[in-house]
Amino acid sequence: MTETTQTLDYSATLYLPQTEFPMRGGLPQKEPETVARWQANGLYKQLRASAAGRPKFVLHDGPPYANGNIHIGHALNKILKDVITRSFQMRGYDSNYVPGWDCHGLPIEWKIEEKYREKGLDKDKVPVNEFRQECRDFAAGWIAVQTEEFKRLGIEGDFEHPYTTMAFHSEARIAGELLKIARTGQLYRGSKPIMWSVVERTALAEAEVEYQDYESDTIWVKFPVSGGAAALADASVVIWTTTPWTIPGNRAISFSPRIAYGLYEVTAAANDFGPQPGEKLIFADALAADCATKAKIELKRINDVKASDLEGMTSDHPFKGLGGGYDFAVPLISGDHVTDDAGTGFVHTAPGHGREDFEAWMDAAPALRARGISTDIPFTVDDAGYYTKDVPGLGPDREGGPARVIDDKGKKGDANDSVIKALIGFGLLFARGRLKHTYPHSWRSKKPVIFRNTPQWFVYMDEDFGDGSTLRSRALKAIDDTRFVPAAGQNRLRAMIETRPDWVLSRQRAWGVPISVFADADGKVLVDDEVNARILEAFEAEGADAWFAEGARERFLGSRANEPWVQVRDILDVWFDSGSTHVFTLEDRPDLKWPADVYLEGSDQHRGWFHSSLLESCATRGRAPYNAVITHGFTMDEKGEKMSKSRGNVVAPQDVMAKSGADILRLWVMTTDYWDDQRLGNSVIQTNIDSYRKLRNTIRWMLGTLAHDDGSDVPVAEMPELERLMLSRVAELDALVRKGYDDFDFKRITRALIDFANIELSAFYFDVRKDALYCDAPSSKRRKASLQVIRTVFDCLVTWMAPMLPFTTEEAWLSRNPEADSVHLQQFPEIPAEWIDEKLAAKWKKIRTVRRVVTGALEVERREKRIGSSLEAAPVVHITDPELIAAVKDTDFAEICITSGITIVASDGPADAFRLEDVATVSVVPVEATGTKCARSWRITDDVGSDPDFPDVSARDAAALHELKALGRI
Missing domain, CATH: 3.90.740.10 (Valyl/Leucyl/Isoleucyl-tRNA synthetase, editing domain)
Structure with a gap:
């Protein structure tokens, strides 16, 4: 083998990747800039405008509690919701996400009482509406904090107009739902043993109770x-x-x-x-x-x-x-x-x-x-x-x-x-x-409760509505009509409804929506449309504080104030509040619809929000407010133990984002079996960082290569087999991705796309086609077809993953399309199903089987330093399987194996030939390539020097140089 003297800087003649998309993501710095850009550009409003007229898909947000910074459970929950809403938005729906907050109840009231106790003040001596205002201000402050934390996660939604249970309209609608139930005769005052917190001085629902070890x-x-x-x-x-x-x-x-x-x-x-x-x-x-x-x-x-x-x-x-x-x-x-x-x-x-x-x-x-x-x-x-x-x-x-x-x-x-x-x-x-x-x-409070008999307000579970149905029978039918993901959730909720007692609604607290009814000494509820109208009108204008204002009884009863009606002072269980969110959110907002397509929360919400929403809606509307219920598990540490501050094993989403970025956290969510409990810790995060880097480098290489794409197309039928194979895989993945999003099976999508990027693209297709992409002439159909495939793969991969990794895909999309507004305004590309070619895929499965043996043999040669590059080899491949021989015989198998030559022999190889245990019919004898190394492509061929104008390159490379010269590039 001889080498000629290079007369040109051939590297300048190659179509090498060129991109400003960096190898390192720098996510902790870039992501906040992207959030600011989305807000400045009004991305949410652009999404709504672009989706106008499309069918609505509604995921109704289960309201987190407005009393602290978000934790890893919030992050898991919101990321899952965001992926769902974005995926439907990018598949032809108007998928509007409206975040919400639960604002009433004991946790907030408790915080304000703690402040009073620290100052030596008596809560009972403060006018009730002053106290309620402090609770309202406390909740509003945390809503503002959590809003920014959710945005930092990449959550896109109507944060300018969220729903809150403490909004005046919400409080009016919650009270209205209670009055509907009262009108049907299903609300009653009874005396039953209920769980009671002595520490907090209130009745508790099952959903407000946890079971701990206790010595009795x-x-x-x-x-x-x-x-x-x-x-x-x-x-x-x-x-x-x-x-x-x-x-x-x-x-x-x-x-x-x-x-x-x-x-x-x-x-x-x-x-x-x-x-x-x-x-x-x-x-x-x-x-x-x-x-x-x-x-x-x-x-x-x-x-x-x-x-x-x-x-x-x-x-x-x-x-x-x-x-x-x-x-x-x-x-x-x-x-x-x-x-x-x-x-x-x-x-x-x-x-x-x-x-x-x-x-x-x-x-x-x-x-x-x-x-x-x-x-x-x-x-x-x-x-x-x-x-x-x-x-x-x-x-x-x-x-x-x-x-x-x-x-x-x-x-x-x-x-x-x-x-x-x-x-x-x-x-x-x-x-x-x-x-x-x-x-x-x-x-x-984490303190034990007692069961005590007290007068409380209940909703019957088994009282006939007058149509032969009861709240229990309605709820059980609704469960049967609902899709559950995973399916086990259906049996869990059904078992709870089958055995639950009457729904206790009353709480003996101050911060919440009151049980806004009047009753006589025997507990009979006043049903008077005029009285109810006055109550709801006041709540709409002034909020539920109106119930506690001086003169409220006389104001609402009007001419009936002289009758012996007692104004109930208890407030509603907060689960009734959150169970009513479908009313003042889904029903009352024209940009949403009732019922919701999906409710998604943690598995504990079978006894919480799923449960109370089901009962409230069945009591007032006869069916569930959702068509599907999705549940996720809880996040444990890497040992599978519950996270707690005392153990020091808490992983805070804020820390992960500050160190690694939100997309790393989102990738972790996408790669977990979220239906079950998940694990999270430093090693899990590092695993996802490694996966992310590989994926990012695949995207980066495509961007660099597409810098030379002139947008020209080659008819699919005229493409080389390898390009048609990749389009077949794209079509298969398109079906998998769409079904995965429909099934809410994000791990399946993520695993398939990461494997596609790492194994089929980076380690195979890109590797094989780098020579053609870098070295072929501008007019090469093979090169144009490959660019067209990479363009298609890029568009698909980036849009498919946009719901999952919104920051990285946004960066990649704008790098490729600098005049675009956002990748999130795109739709998933329409991929022709006829691209799928099962016969071609079966053939190339055989080709890749043989290739795997060849690359295994060459890896040994490199490790032993007998060759430096696979282009220095021209191995002899012995094959005894006729089907494998038929698969490789019509291909440029040397190009596929990235060698300078290759010989196929239909026989068993010598005893010392390289073999793989699982491919017994193929063996490889490594042979050093003969000829001259091309100064441009580094391939070793016999035609180097065949063109006198470029004596140190192969004929293929010389032809490419002539074209480039004619175009004025050299």
Whole structure:
């Protein structure tokens, strides 16, 4: 091989990539500039104008709470929503995203109260509307902060006109929805045990409760039999409870006919206060031995106790004789909730302190009343956790004042100890202990809650609307009619609706929309259209503060002010507020529509926003306000543990954006199985940075190469096979991308596009075509066809990924199209389905199989430093598979393998030839190329010097130089 003297600077004659699109993204600096540019150019308004007249696609935003900086869960949620709305916008829809905020409720009120406490002020001495204004200002401040943080994530929406639950119009519409429900007779005042936060002084919904480990006092209590089966007259029924403080509220003992019970006698005892020899006790047979161990006694079974013995039996309350208030019979009642898995087989039933207790009591009430037993439910605990007058001996009449269940700080009061001491005094404490278990806590204060019977406002779940339907039946049908992604969400929500109790709406707080009704002493609601109209008109003009203003009762009742109607002072559960957002957002905004196409939130919202929106809409409109529900999981650290400040494993989106950029965070979201819980930490972020760099460099190379694109087209039928293969892949990907966006399967899209960019483009197509793109003559059809394919690939790849990586794709698009406004105003390119050529793809799969063996062999040669570049090789390829031979024989296989020559032999290669285990029919013998190295293309050929004008280049390169010379380029 010889080399000639180069007479020209051939590098200046090559079509080498030229672009100002940098290799390094510099996202933390560039992204804020892009956000500012979008705002300055009015991108949101441009999007709305460009989409005018298109079908609407509406993702309704579940409102975050306006009380702090956004966290990683917010980022995940908003990015997913943004990708969905952008993807539909770029596929022929008017996809308008309107952000919203939840503004009412305890978390904000609590913050203002904390400020008062720090200053030694009493909230109750401040005029209520002054206090409410402070809450309003607090929420407004955080809305402004979160707005900027969401924009920094690249979220595009109507941030100038968001919805907020505290807007006057919103408050009027929320009140209007309540009045609609009241008009149907579905709103009622009732007394039921509800979860109550002593710390926060309010009722809580299930969605406001989380379960944490808690250590409870446990007691076993004897209830002496007082009536019923004569054979059991001197026995006691034993119950077990983890809430000793509820004993004063006991009104029954529940048993199960499915459980085998027995009468036992104590034969020996080794305890300080428990049962003694000779006592007779009734237990479930399966639990008697365990109970004996707890009390340090020995038992002898005397006889069976049948369900018929228990039915009609009564016992004394263990506090009989305490304060004179417990001289009533405690009946035994059948309960489906009773098991013999733990305890005694009998369940202490305090209908004012538990849902199952309440339901069992109410089921038994008609029969009990027929027996002359009162079914009134006592109010044993007040809003501060103190025993009331309904607990004689331990209530206000006790020396030193009433016992307390939980104090203002969420700590245990003295109620348990007082109850236990009284039971010991009466000789009725069987045993005591402690138990660690999960127990409901307020998710705001993180303090335990109690179940207490209080008057509250409810919406029926099972009351007939008058058309044969109930709220429960309507909601269950709506669930069946809704698409759930993932599908498991449907069963989860259905199970909640099937078993949920009536919807408790009232909260005993100040900041929120009031339950704006008037009621009589019995709880009957005033239904008067004129009164309601005055209420709604005032709320629209002045907000819900009008309800609390001086003279509000007289103003709204008008001529009925002299009637004995009581103005309800409770406020609505904030879940009713957020459950009504579809009304004042989807229905009332002409740029949106009802119902929404999609609701998307975390999986906890099956009991939260999805749930309350479903109930509210079914109560007032008979169907769900959404057609589809998408749920995402929660973000854990890299070990799969929950993020918490105390562990120091919190990943803040602000930190990720400041260090790496929002597009890195967005890429992480796009590459996760977001339907499940995800993991995030430094190594996960670095993995996504690496993927991003490869993708960015692919885009950068295309931009540089397209700098030489004159826009000329080659008919697809006249293109080389390789170009037609790439167009076939583009068409396949177009279908995959569109279906992926329809299925909300972003990981599938991202994985496919990244693999396409890295494996099929950078490592294959671009690698093969670099020689033609850089060196071919200006008139080369091969070069023009390749540029046309790269142009198509660029347009598709950048627009397909624009919803996911809005900053990077914007930068790339404007680099290619500097006069354009934004990539986000584009539509996905229309790709002809007929480009798909399965036969061609099958052929090239075989070609690439052979190529993989060749490149493997050459990699060994490079590693051993026998060659420096694959162009120094001209390997011999042995193939025994006829199909593989047929695939490669009509190709320029040397060009495909990026070698200067190649020989195909239809035989098995020598024993020392290079082979891959999974391609047994192909072997490669590396051979050094012969000829002369072209000074321009570096290919080694036999025709270097064939053109006297350019004696040191190949004939192909000489022809290209002649064309360039004629064009005046050299």
